[in-house]
Amino acid sequence: MSYTIDGKTGPWELVIGLEVHAQVISRAKLFSGAATVFGGAPNSQVSFIDAAFPGMLPVINRECVAQAVRTGLGLNAEIHLESRFDRKNYFYADLPAGYQISQYQHPIVGRGVIEIELADGEVRQIGITRLHLEQDAGKSLHDQHPTKSYIDLNRAGVALMEIVSEPDLRSPEEAGAYLRKLRTVLRYLGTCDGNMDEGSMRADVNVSVRKSGEPFRTRCEVKNVNSVRFVMQAIEAEARRQIAVWEEGGTVLQETRLFEPARGITRSMRNKEDAHDYRYFPDPDLLPLKLDPAWVEALRADLPELPDAKKQRFMAEYGLPAYDAGVLVAEQASADYFEAVARGREGRFAANWVIGDLFAALNRTGRTIETSPVAPGALGELLDLVADGTINGRIAKDVFEDMVESGEAPAEIVARKNLRQVTDTGAIESAVASVLAANADKVAEYKSGKEKLFGFFVGQVMKAMAGKGNPALVNDVLRRHLA
């Protein structure tokens, strides 16, 4: 079922395209040898090139080019063996040269495709229009002084990939799924850390609305939205605004807007109309970028297993349902953790423990999979204790909580707390006998047909045995006594 927003005149469809700026992972900048590390002292990671001192010439960083190619390959996109750099001219205090070196007509990567999966399991192919390399700008701090802005050029000249989607997205949910999937792919490839909080991934959102069956109407661009949640909120807010404009007999004007999360609205940036006259021209300091096909193939051969392929493999190799496989591959570290637990064990059992108990414990303790208090080997040992009947599944949950707290090995916890499963039928028989004797009224009800009470008896027996009874044996003995 397609997503629409109801206006006074009926339902409206949304048309959405995203431009994502992804900061390239590299040691040095795109055209200079200054460092890219986040959080350095102001202006300490700036070369004369980044600060646009006269006479300085840019020299491209080979690794940044490789990262763009890897990303293109990971997005199933055409790699252009020849691309060019252009100057995009505008004035802003954090752009010392007065132009950004970018790629306009001849980007390094052309058409590609990314597959997204929605909550209802529907899979959609979203077109990638292009990916190009460009320089990031410096950073302006506006909150340090009442009438001044402070400028730090550490970020100026860091390599960015601008990844432009086709207007293929039709709902906030799809836009969110696209961003998350793109982030996952970039993180797998190691080409961008996808950290939206630190601004290493930022999105511009193009939104228009239309009645079913119509061609596209005028779109607006909402600039610099910095979280998946805000992207989804901004799309809905902007679509509702446009619907109101059209329904009041007005016309939506093509313009750039800003999203204000606190008020849940977008507002016009009120730029002068010539702000977008970038007067692109080829950068005379840079020759065309020509790639050796053999080099591109070598990069392709070195790509890691990507999330879609890994998901299919987890389903085939470990018998996981699509949903579980999707959750595990969303982060490479989670997928690696799962594989370390699942190797040589029952895959679905391992997946349930990782997705359920482990993820819950990480949330509770504020840890990540990388800093997990329980190593995959230890979780595997716990699963082995359940599989070989040393402890039952209920006790395993307690042992796991103890592992999170104490960091002890599961076998030690079982020994220390005397949690071994009781499989001695004599002990089970006597627990069953005393529970039945103490609940003669319930036994009578059960025998007169209230069979739901069976669960009550199991619970009581387990309680009497401090949770350590073998559940299958307890069931057998109870059934025999109640027959």
Place this chain on the structure above:
Amino acid sequence: MSLDPATVRRIAHLARIHIEADDIPRWQAELNGILGWIEQLAALDVAGVPPLTGVAETALPMREDVVTDGGMPEKILANAPSRADSYFVVPKVVE
């Protein structure tokens, strides 16, 4: 093609160059002269000729991904008209 006075003013504004109203006719004449030369070039038939991107047929030189520069905020800020600590300071620019 010929530039009108409004376009001349707009080009100057985009380049953040201040020009006096009295000077506009002079700039208009000079820019139109340049456009005239470009139009002469445009008369050539270059269909099927690949764009010439340089006179030396060399490939774009590349650098390895090594930090070799930076760590000199004093030199970077040496020409700053205004600074605070190690920041450049400019009139407030915010949307």
